[in-house]
Amino acid sequence: MKGMIGIMKILVLNGSPKGDTSVTMQYVAFMQKKFPQHDFKIVNIAQQIKKIESDEHLFGEIAGEIKSADGVIWAFPLYVFLVHSNYKRFIELITERAAEDIFQGKHTALLSTSIHFYDHTAHNYMHGICDDLNMKFYASYSAGMHDLFKEEERGKLLQFSQGFFESITRDAPAIKEYPAIIEQSLEYVPRTDLVPLNTHGRKVIVLTDSKEDNINLKKMIGRFGELMGGQVEVYNLHSLDIKGSCLGCIHCGYDNTCIYSGKDEFIDFYNSKLKSADILVFAGAIRDRYLSSLWKTFFDRGFFNTHTPSFSGLQVAFLISGPLSQLPNLRQIIEGYTEWQQANLVGIVTDEHPNSAEIDGMLRELAQRSIDYSSLRYVKPPTFLGVGGTKVFRDDIWGPLRFPFRADHRFYKSNGTYDFPQKDYSSRMRNYSLGLLVKVPFIRKRVYGKLMIPKMVEPFKKLLAKI
Numbered sequence: 001m002k003g004m005i006g007i008m009k010i011l012v013l014n015g016s017p018k019g020d021t022s023v024t025m026q027y028v029a030f031m032q033k034k035f036p037q038h039d040f041k042i043v044n045i046a047q048q049i050k051k052i053e054s055d056e057h058l059f060g061e062i063a064g065e066i067k068s069a070d071g072v073i074w075a076f077p078l079y080v081f082l083v084h085s086n087y088k089r090f091i092e093l094i095t096e097r098a099a100e101d102i103f104q105g106k107h108t109a110l111l112s113t114s115i116h117f118y119d120h121t122a123h124n125y126m127h128g129i130c131d132d133l134n135m136k137f138y139a140s141y142s143a144g145m146h147d148l149f150k151e152e153e154r155g156k157l158l159q160f161s162q163g164f165f166e167s168i169t170r171d172a173p174a175i176k177e178y179p180a181i182i183e184q185s186l187e188y189v190p191r192t193d194l195v196p197l198n199t200h201g202r203k204v205i206v207l208t209d210s211k212e213d214n215i216n217l218k219k220m221i222g223r224f225g226e227l228m229g230g231q232v233e234v235y236n237l238h239s240l241d242i243k244g245s246c247l248g249c250i251h252c253g254y255d256n257t258c259i260y261s262g263k264d265e266f267i268d269f270y271n272s273k274l275k276s277a278d279i280l281v282f283a284g285a286i287r288d289r290y291l292s293s294l295w296k297t298f299f300d301r302g303f304f305n306t307h308t309p310s311f312s313g314l315q316v317a318f319l320i321s322g323p324l325s326q327l328p329n330l331r332q333i334i335e336g337y338t339e340w341q342q343a344n345l346v347g348i349v350t351d352e353h354p355n356s357a358e359i360d361g362m363l364r365e366l367a368q369r370s371i372d373y374s375s376l377r378y379v380k381p382p383t384f385l386g387v388g389g390t391k392v393f394r395d396d397i398w399g400p401l402r403f404p405f406r407a408d409h410r411f412y413k414s415n416g417t418y419d420f421p422q423k424d425y426s427s428r429m430r431n432y433s434l435g436l437l438v439k440v441p442f443i444r445k446r447v448y449g450k451l452m453i454p455k456m457v458e459p460f461k462k463l464l465a466k467i
């Protein structure tokens with residue numbers, strides 16, 4: 001740092017695949033404009049990940065910039081519950097290239113733009129990464145993508161920025177939130193006798209990114225396949241022709257046609273294989289605090305379906321190798337993702353249990369339930385994760401995002417997603433009439449007194465009498 005109130009070098013690690021032409025970078029530009037005394041340097045991480053990956057010299061240059069910075073801002077857009085797959089890849093490169101030391105003790109803050117759909121899971125993830133890297137984490141700022149147009153929001157961003165710079169000046173320590181992950185290396189060896197289940201002709205697809213060294217994952221997939229009587233199609237993301245990660249171009253907005261359509265296998269595979277499954281199993285190994293960046297590429301590329309569920313009614317199960325029990329944030333992403341997809345999350349089985357026979361039992365149960373639920377077409381009701389997420393999309397597609405997301409609007413209209421309360425005429429009538437009645441003091445006394453609880457149950461009783 002070049003003096004107490006002097007110039008600070010602030011390094012911005014840009015997580016948008018759109019590089020400089022990014023909404024998030026407009027927020028950084030605002031900070032630059034308001035704090036001209038500081039020296040901001042922006043590095044486009046997500047946009048040039050291929051080059052960063054292949055060119056060690058460039059990686060070294062970026063490392064040098066980080067080393068000489070007084071503060072690092074991780075500035076990123078939300079992409080499908082997390083950061084963009086390329087940003088995730090950069091985070092993987094830090095450990096692959098043993099570059100953790102550069103980050104140690106650096107003052108850092110998070111700045112994102114999004115529509116507040118699972119922005120918290122992305123922030124939790126990034127905060128965890130900063131804690132893992134022993135950075136001096138200041139705070140998180142999650143801006144709505146149009147917040148910059150509001151004076152009050154601009155004021156908040158200035159307060160946050162000022163707070164960050166002051167925290168650098170006083171060399172504030174991090175208030176750590178995320179304990180380090182304890183890696184366990186338990187070997188899973190299927191032990192119990194295998195009695196295959198009857199799949200009743202269900203179409204079971206396992207999608208994985210497993211590699212030769214993911215021994216437990218391969219064994220779990222193998223066991224699951226055997227339980228399904230070998231009636232399983234297994235696909236590996238490594239073998240799928242995926243030309244690139246999501247560009248964030250919104251070419252898909254009009255009619256779900258991806259810019260990569262016809263250029264690689266991804267769209268066909270997703271539409272013809274995955275969507276036609278009855279039971280879909282995602283199998284992956286934990287990498288840092290999520291799955292691999294290849295898995296993230298899969299989820300990001302799935303955005304060609306924009307804000308429309310693409311696995312409605314499907315049974316979805318996860319096989320995970322690694323410490324999921326220490327990553328409640330990842331569990332929530334998995335739950336939120338399946339609920340929002342209107343799929344049924346049958347369960348998640350991991351290799352964390354010391355007793356392989358127990359894992360055998362869990363895999364068997366997972367397979368059994370997948371088949372049973374599929375036969376019943378059972379989809380459990382969503383929790384806040386699915387309900388809340390759907391409402392965020394509903395409101396944004398109705399309003400500010402109807403253009404460019406025309407396909408979503410058509411779907412939401414025809415599918416009843418626009419279930420705003422203003423169309424609920426019986427509630428409106430009741431609210432109006434009862435609202436008038438309770439203005440009368442003696443009625444109010446009775447309604448909010450003796451009547452409230454029995455009257456709440458009364459319609460249920462009537463219904464039960466009829467059923």
Ligand SMILES: Cc1cc2nc3c(=O)[nH]c(=O)nc-3n(C[C@H](O)[C@H](O)[C@H](O)COP(=O)(O)O)c2cc1C
Nearest residue numbers: 016022023024077078079080081113114115116117
């Ligand atoms: C492929 C894609 C996925 C997105 N996923 C999310 C998401 O999960 N949650 C959210 O709140 N916003 C999501 N968004 C919205 C972006 O985060 C938002 O538009 C952001 O401001 C874009 O910033 P950028 O221009 O810097 O890339 C997504 C946008 C795209 C194109």
